Amino acid sequence: xxxxxxxxxxxxxxxxxxxxxxxxxxxxxxxxxxxxxxxxxxxxxxxxxxxxxxxxxxxxxxxxxxxxxxxxxxxxxxxxxxxxxxxxxx
Amino acid sequence: xxxxxxxxxxxxxxxxxxxxxxxxxxxxxxxxxxxxxxxxxxxxxxxxxxxxxxxxxxxxxxxxxxxxxxxxxxxxxxxxxxxxxxxxxxxxxxxxxxxxxxxxxxxxxxxxxxxxxxxxxxxxxxxxxxxxxxxxxxxxxxxxxxxxxxxxxxxxxxxxxxxxxxxxxxxxxxxxxxxxxxxxxxxxxxxxxxxxxxxxxxxxxxxxxxxxxxxxxxxxxxxxxxxxxxxxxxxxxxxxxxxxxxxxxxxxxxxxxxxxxxxxxxxxxxxxxxxxxxxxxxxxxxxxxxxxxxxxxxxxxxxxxxxxxxxxxxxxxxxxxxxxxxxxxxxxxxxxxxxxxxxxxxxxxxxxxxxxxxxxxxxxxxxxxxxxxxxxxxxxxxxxxxxxxxxxxxxxxxxxxxxxxxxxxxxxxxxxxxxxxxxxxxxxxxxxxxxxxxxxxxx
Numbered sequence: 001x002x003x004x005x006x007x008x009x010x011x012x013x014x015x016x017x018x019x020x021x022x023x024x025x026x027x028x029x030x031x032x033x034x035x036x037x038x039x040x041x042x043x044x045x046x047x048x049x050x051x052x053x054x055x056x057x058x059x060x061x062x063x064x065x066x067x068x069x070x071x072x073x074x075x076x077x078x079x080x081x082x083x084x085x086x087x088x089x090x
Numbered sequence: 091x092x093x094x095x096x097x098x099x100x101x102x103x104x105x106x107x108x109x110x111x112x113x114x115x116x117x118x119x120x121x122x123x124x125x126x127x128x129x130x131x132x133x134x135x136x137x138x139x140x141x142x143x144x145x146x147x148x149x150x151x152x153x154x155x156x157x158x159x160x161x162x163x164x165x166x167x168x169x170x171x172x173x174x175x176x177x178x179x180x181x182x183x184x185x186x187x188x189x190x191x192x193x194x195x196x197x198x199x200x201x202x203x204x205x206x207x208x209x210x211x212x213x214x215x216x217x218x219x220x221x222x223x224x225x226x227x228x229x230x231x232x233x234x235x236x237x238x239x240x241x242x243x244x245x246x247x248x249x250x251x252x253x254x255x256x257x258x259x260x261x262x263x264x265x266x267x268x269x270x271x272x273x274x275x276x277x278x279x280x281x282x283x284x285x286x287x288x289x290x291x292x293x294x295x296x297x298x299x300x301x302x303x304x305x306x307x308x309x310x311x312x313x314x315x316x317x318x319x320x321x322x323x324x325x326x327x328x329x330x331x332x333x334x335x336x337x338x339x340x341x342x343x344x345x346x347x348x349x350x351x352x353x354x355x356x357x358x359x360x361x362x363x364x365x366x367x368x369x370x371x372x373x374x375x376x377x378x379x380x381x382x383x384x385x386x387x388x389x390x391x392x393x394x395x396x397x398x399x400x401x402x403x404x405x406x407x408x409x410x411x412x413x414x415x416x417x418x419x420x421x422x423x424x425x426x427x428x429x430x431x432x433x434x435x436x437x438x439x440x441x442x443x444x445x446x447x448x449x450x451x452x453x454x455x456x457x458x459x460x461x462x463x464x465x466x467x468x469x470x471x472x473x474x475x476x477x478x479x480x481x482x483x484x485x486x487x488x489x490x491x492x493x494x495x496x497x498x499x500x501x502x503x504x505x506x507x508x509x510x511x512x513x514x515x516x517x518x519x520x521x522x523x524x525x526x527x528x529x530x531x532x533x
Contacts, residue, residue: 024182026181027174027177027178027181043178047243047244047247048244050243050244051242051243051244054239054240054241054242054243055240055242057239057240058237058240063239
């Protein structure tokens with residue numbers, strides 16, 4: 001996998017996360033959604049966070065166990081897991 | 091000495107009302123619509139799949155155009171933190187939850203509870219209703235079948251009838267006792283009775299009684315229709331003429347979508363806060379018929395009206411108005427007419443009688459709450475609303491309101507609620523204005 005393809009994967013995942021978070025947290029100003037934040041810090045409650053992950057998985061047509069998302073420190077780490085899952089087919 | 095079983099020494103009063111219904115976005119709108127005799131009944135588009143479209147129930151009084159953010163934006167006294175909490179908690183919730191939140195918020199403001207004079211743990215919430223999520227389940231099924239793994243986890247909460255309790259308590263900071271209660275179409279009165287007991291027993295100073303919007307799935311509606319309880323699809327009259335309580339041409343109930351909320355409070359708490367009592371919950375009674383069937387129960391209906399009046403220390407002749415259960419079902423209306431005749435006797439003119447279901451349909455689990463609100467609105471407005479489709483009464487000896495509203499001084503109102511499976515309930519509401527407690531001179 002070359003660097004440019006990796007960036008494209010990352011961009012695609014980031015766009016999906018932004019789209020889903022915007023839908024589930026409509027009151028969140030778009031600038032708040034930074035990679036170093038945790039979804040919890042953005043006001044997502046425990047059920048919102050599960051919903052966001054499931055909706056992103058559906059959006060990207062991925063099949064990943066929810067357990068893999070349980071201890072992630074921030075949104076960058078979430079995107080990393082999703083990019084990796086996309087490369088390995090889930 | 092007279093015992094006043096079921097009612098606190100200082101009594102239980104209504105200090106707030108809220109409603110979202112097919113003819114009114116709030117209590118003032120509902121009051122104006124009741125006075126004008128506006129009907130909210132229409133015809134659902136014929137989009138049903140399958141065979142026999144002529145045998146599909148399509149009549150409904152739905153909540154077209156309801157919008158929670160718009161509704162909350164129209165409440166300038168609503169604290170900004172509460173508005174944000176409502177958007178956050180219920181912004182994406184199903185219609186039933188959003189309507190319940192709107193009604194609860196309106197009643198909470200009307201009661202002045204936003205001034206936070208009562209600690210959260212002294213306020214409770216009783217939600218009237220069960221099996222409230224049939225329509226939600228029906229809509230979600232296609233997505234589930236396409237991809238079970240992606241069903242939003244939130245649905246596990248949305249499918250709970252108790253989501254009303256959780257959502258409203260979170261938005262309004264209510265931390266006293268709370269739960270849902272069920273009694274089929276009598277659920278609303280069952281909830282009023284439970285909340286009145288919590289307040290009368292001193293468990294709470296105030297309790298929100300939420301009548302939950304019952305959104306039937308197409309399958310549930312068809313089952314009611316096939317049972318013979320629901321008005322059908324085919325008919326020569328327009329949709330607004332099809333719900334005909336106590337009329338010889340009645341053919342069954344029309345489902346209505348509404349949510350309502352009453353704030354019940356101890357008279358002492360209301361007095362300490364300076365909250366105006368809008369009406370008094372003077373008595374109530376509930377009895378089972380001992381059946382699993384839908385048949386009405388004459389003995390039980392007579393029993394609950396009689397017992398509720400006895401507990402209110404009132405005699406039938408003192409009743410000014412009855413908000414009948416009056417669904418427009420053939421057998422149900424006959425039996426209720428017989429029960430009214432038995433309770434109120436041959437003395438004429440007798441109380442005014444109407445059925446709010448003729449205008450907004452049968453709001454099922456919410457009906458008792460919405461109809462108690464209608465009773466208070468009429469009591470305070472000095473009128474009784476029309477029975478707009480009463481062309482030929484099945485009971486000419488009863489004083490059913492005709493096709494126009496009548497001016498009336500209502501100091502004592504009885505609100506009936508009966509449900510499939512033998513639920514019989516009756517609630518007595520009395521006026522807090524005018525000539526004072528109606529029977530004071532006679533006791």
